[in-house]
Structure formats: structure tokens, C-alpha cells
Amino acid sequence: MTSVLQAQALGKKYGSRWALRECTVDIPAGHVVGLVGPNGAGKSTLLKLAGGQLEPTAGAIAVLGGRPGSTPAQLAKVGFVAQDTPVYASLTVAEHLRLGARLNPRWDDGMARERIARLGLVPTHRAGRLSGGQRAQLALTLGLAKRPDLLILDEPAAALDPLARHEFLQVLTEAAAEHKLSVVLSSHLVSDLERVCDYLVVLADSRVQLAGRTDRLVAAHHRLTGPRCEPGKLPAGQYVVSARHTDRQSTFVVRAGGPMHDPAWTVSRIGLEDLVLAYMDRCPAEHRRVAQEVEG
Ligand SMILES: Nc1ncnc2c1ncn2[C@@H]1O[C@H](COP(=O)(O)OP(=O)(O)OP(=O)(O)O)[C@@H](O)[C@H]1O
Numbered sequence: 001m002t003s004v005l006q007a008q009a010l011g012k013k014y015g016s017r018w019a020l021r022e023c024t025v026d027i028p029a030g031h032v033v034g035l036v037g038p039n040g041a042g043k044s045t046l047l048k049l050a051g052g053q054l055e056p057t058a059g060a061i062a063v064l065g066g067r068p069g070s071t072p073a074q075l076a077k078v079g080f081v082a083q084d085t086p087v088y089a090s091l092t093v094a095e096h097l098r099l100g101a102r103l104n105p106r107w108d109d110g111m112a113r114e115r116i117a118r119l120g121l122v123p124t125h126r127a128g129r130l131s132g133g134q135r136a137q138l139a140l141t142l143g144l145a146k147r148p149d150l151l152i153l154d155e156p157a158a159a160l161d162p163l164a165r166h167e168f169l170q171v172l173t174e175a176a177a178e179h180k181l182s183v184v185l186s187s188h189l190v191s192d193l194e195r196v197c198d199y200l201v202v203l204a205d206s207r208v209q210l211a212g213r214t215d216r217l218v219a220a221h222h223r224l225t226g227p228r229c230e231p232g233k234l235p236a237g238q239y240v241v242s243a244r245h246t247d248r249q250s251t252f253v254v255r256a257g258g259p260m261h262d263p264a265w266t267v268s269r270i271g272l273e274d275l276v277l278a279y280m281d282r283c284p285a286e287h288r289r290v291a292q293e294v295e296g
Contacts, residue, residue, distance in 0.1 A: 089128030
């Protein structure tokens, strides 16, 4: 299967500090991938490395089988919308579309114009005069109209109102289905990720903690509630991701390595949000082992 993003022991240092470290992940094509993690986890750094805006300090990264940003053909295949949704303040909306048409061999002008009209953006308005949300919509339209094989979006919906976010996620889902577009998007809004993403990567502590198809990841994890105990005392085959204790009770999110027969424990399913929170609130030593087992 083709990979859209392959990282092998990838690392990026700013000065003496690692922003991303030993990042190894292999994301197959044909997915809408949600990249999630705490502030400062290294999400933007990973996306910039994938977009060719940054060079690795260590390890290697391949995007659609090539070095990010290395050739015009590679650049044409990858769309990148950065977190601050960069547009040219002095250019009008229409000039942005003309620039997009000139720079991108697969430019879909009809789609770009139709979307701009639907959003109510005035072609003669300068981008510098648009609101933050309107600028984001313009940048996202440019990214979609480029018709890339992979669209990388760093917190694309952050500046959008709820209705605009809904519309954008819908457009993204349709583009992924109709144009075989792969998408990697970072977001703190797990509800958005739940709506559109079928593949999840959790980044925390500068490292990939979990990666895989969301349905498989959710199915593989459970919440265990029972008498208070330390994680090491759990029945065999339960890999602990996170633990919470009261005086009498313990609650664990686990990746179940097998069925749980002990009647002292209540087993319940968890949703994507709880899964993400568990990995962001993790037990470090156990966690790395779990991530490796689930990955793929
Ligand atoms: N240009 C830079 N110079 C120095 N340090 C940086 C730079 N950019 C990012 N960092 C640091 O690298 C780490 C990872 O930052 P990054 O922006 O990749 O995180 P993030 O997961 O995208 O965070 P957020 O969710 O807050 O956007 C942080 O500790 C940040 O302070």
C-alpha cells in the first residue's frame, strides 16, 4: 500500500531543544488523518517537515514517496495550509485565485470560484482586509483547488465559526472521496476529528504515542472500573494507558490483549475523545509498548 507520510526516527531541534523526537510513523494513502496532541507536542513541526518548510535534524521523512519540497512535481502533489493561514495581504481574493492558477498545474478554477462565491468572499477585496475566518477560508480554498494528492492542514478550522467549520469539513470529506485526496490535519477539536478522520495519530511529549485506523483503535481499548489497585496488579493481558484512583476504586483505560474474566471488574467501551485524552494523560513506560502494538 502507498504511504502518504513515512517518518523514520525523525527529529527536529530548535536550538538545543527537541520539538519532535524519534518520530516513526507510516501513514497509508487514502485516509483523512487526524493529528492530535497537547500544545507544544510537535504537531506543527511534523507538518512543516512534511510540507518541506523545515529540514529534519535527525532521521528521515518521505511524503508520497519523495523528499518534501524537493522537486516541482513533489510540490504539485502536496498542498499545505499553515496554522496562520498565510495569504498575501496586498493581493485581492481574485488575484489569489489567478496566482493559484499560474503556480499549480492541476488547478481547479471552477471549484475555486464556486467556493469563493458560496462563501460570500468578494473577489475585489484585499486579503489584508478580510477577517481571520475569511482569510482561513481563502487559504483553504487555495489548498483544495490545487487538487493535490495530499493536503496538509494545520488547525484548519480554528478560526472558523461553527457553521463554516461544518461546511469545510463536509467539503473536505467530499474531496477525499471524489478526488482520492489524502488529508493530514491537526486539530484540538476531537469532535471534528471524530466526524471526518478515519485514521488517528496522537503526538505527545515530542513523540508519536499512537497511530492507526480510528475504528480499530477504539475497538482495541476499554475502560476498566474496579477495586482500587496498582496497574501492575491488573489481570494479565491488560496494557494500561491511563489510570485514575479514588480511595476505593480504580479506573483504567487499557488496551486489552485478551478477554477479561474477573467479575470484580466492569469493562466498558470508550469513545475517540476518551481514547485521545487517555493517551495525552498517559503512563509513559506502559504507553510506548501499547503504541507500538496498535500501530499499523
Ligand atoms: N521557531 C521555533 N523556535 C523555537 N522553538 C520552537 C519553534 N517552533 C516551535 N518551537 C517549539 O517546539 C515545540 C513544538 O512546537 P509545535 O509548534 O510543533 O507544537 P504544536 O503541537 O503544534 O503546538 P500547538 O498545539 O500549541 O500549536 C514547542 O516546545 C515550541 O515551543
